[in-house]
Amino acid sequence: xxxxxxxxxxTRGKTVSGVxxxxxxxxxxxSLDEMALFPVEVEEGGVAKSGLSGRKKKVKPAQVAIFYSxxxxxxxxGVPALRSLDVLHKQTSNAVLKEILSEVREDLSSGETLADAxxxxxxxxxxxxxxxxxxxxxxxxxxxxxxxxxIFTERQNELRNKLLGSMIYPAILVFVGGxxxxxxxVVVVPKVRSFLRGDLPTMTKIVFAACDVIxxxxxxMLGILFVAIMLIAAAFRSERGRMxxxxxxxxxxxxxxxxxxxxxxxxxxxxxxxxxxxxxxxxALKISRDSAGNRLLMEVVDTAIDNVRKGxxxxxxxxxxxxxxxxxxxxxxxxxxxxxxxxxxxxxADSYEARTGREIDLAVRLLEPILLVCMAMVVAVIAVALLLxxxxxxxxxx
Numbered sequence: 448x449x450x451x452x453x454x455x456x457x458t459r460g461k462t463v464s465g466v467x468x469x470x471x472x473x474x475x476x477x478s479l480d481e482m483a484l485f486p487v488e489v490e491e492g493g494v495a496k497s498g499l500s501g502r503k504k505k506v507k508p509a510q511v512a513i514f515y516s517x518x519x520x521x522x523x524x525g526v527p528a529l530r531s532l533d534v535l536h537k538q539t540s541n542a543v544l545k546e547i548l549s550e551v552r553e554d555l556s557s558g559e560t561l562a563d564a565x566x567x568x569x570x571x572x573x574x575x576x577x578x579x580x581x582x583x584x585x586x587x588x589x590x591x592x593x594x595x596x597x598i599f600t601e602r603q604n605e606l607r608n609k610l611l612g613s614m615i616y617p618a619i620l621v622f623v624g625g626x627x628x629x630x631x632x633v634v635v636v637p638k639v640r641s642f643l644r645g646d647l648p649t650m651t652k653i654v655f656a657a658c659d660v661i662x663x664x665x666x667x668m669l670g671i672l673f674v675a676i677m678l679i680a681a682a683f684r685s686e687r688g689r690m691x692x693x694x695x696x697x698x699x700x701x702x703x704x705x706x707x708x709x710x711x712x713x714x715x716x717x718x719x720x721x722x723x724x725x726x727x728x729x730x731a732l733k734i735s736r737d738s739a740g741n742r743l744l745m746e747v748v749d750t751a752i753d754n755v756r757k758g759x760x761x762x763x764x765x766x767x768x769x770x771x772x773x774x775x776x777x778x779x780x781x782x783x784x785x786x787x788x789x790x791x792x793x794x795x796a797d798s799y800e801a802r803t804g805r806e807i808d809l810a811v812r813l814l815e816p817i818l819l820v821c822m823a824m825v826v827a828v829i830a831v832a833l834l835l836x837x838x839x840x841x842x843x844x845x
């Protein structure tokens with residue numbers, strides 16, 4: 448049975464170390480839990496590291512959603528926050544989340560707010576979630592906010608997984624089709640080319656020229672492609688580049704509309720949730736502003752915040768922006784007039800998320816035959832370019 452050297456902190460924050468004999472690292476972590484120790488580092492034989500680092504590894508959204516839901520249930524049952532974190536720390540199976548929860552609990556016990564403790568771990572708790580939790584702490588409805596965040600995170604994760612799952616088959620089509628076309632240009636065409644003589648058709652000359660370019664310049668082409676990707680990535684990391692990328696996202700045909708609707712649904716759900724829990728509208732708008740995830744929409748929300756601060760309505764600047772669909776703007780206006788805005792916003796998010804999901808399915812279904820047709824046309828052009836001179840030679844020989 449291997450031995451493990453550990454470094455941990457006790458309930459008073461004192462660092463302790465020692466050696467434990469166990470079958471694996473998970474058993475060591477369980478033993479440390481039973482001794483009321485929070486693991487910092489675990490090594491096998493003084494070499495292998497546990498890899499526990501709350502600041503370096505991300506926690507999956509599904510696991511964070513489960514944590515929020517369980518935390519809310521414990522708080523609603525009257526369990527204090529510190530004890531709730533102890534329970535969740537002991538029962539979680541994710542090593543990274545376990546380490547994060549131990550640090551959050553330690554910060555909370557030292558007098559920090561829950562939001563400030565969570566804000567130190569952006570790889571697990573997003574800035575938007577921390578802002579909502581801070582509002583829930585101040586307003587005394589923390590368990591309700593945690594439940595809402597859990598539901599919101601689960602829905603967003605489902606939508607993201609649905610989109611990624613839908614793109615797997617088109618991505619495979621593009622990869623396989625590209626490999627087939629590259630194989631034809633690099634292997635098949637040069638072998639057939641050696642048998643062709645005389646005046647060749649224009650289409651055949653174009654295909655042969657493409658083969659020559661690939662054969663002679665493939666290394667510089669790869670280098671240029673790599674440099675271009677690096678430059679584009681560096682440009683999009685700047686504030687101006689991010690704004691340009693957000694504009695491109697919204698202007699992309701069909702895809703831009705889906706991206707815009709997803710962002711609007713997210714904004715409406717967060718704003719409606721905060722208003723439902725009694726957060727003042729100006730504070731709710733400032734928090735939900737970041738949920739849009741697009742700088743153009745964030746600028747529209749900033750204008751709306753200024754409008755509401757002056758005593759005007761929320762719907763007016765949203766309608767003038769041209770980014771919010773008119774039916775959504777009308778529903779928001781009616782919600783403001785009837786003093787029922789929070790319910791209207793959640794209804795908008797529910798209906799448009801379902802509609803957006805159907806549109807994503809339709810777009811993916813249309814994308815698959817389009818890709819197949821495009822790849823078939825490229826292969827057909829190569830085949831015709833090779834067959835034309837052969838047929839011409841045959842007819843001339845006859």
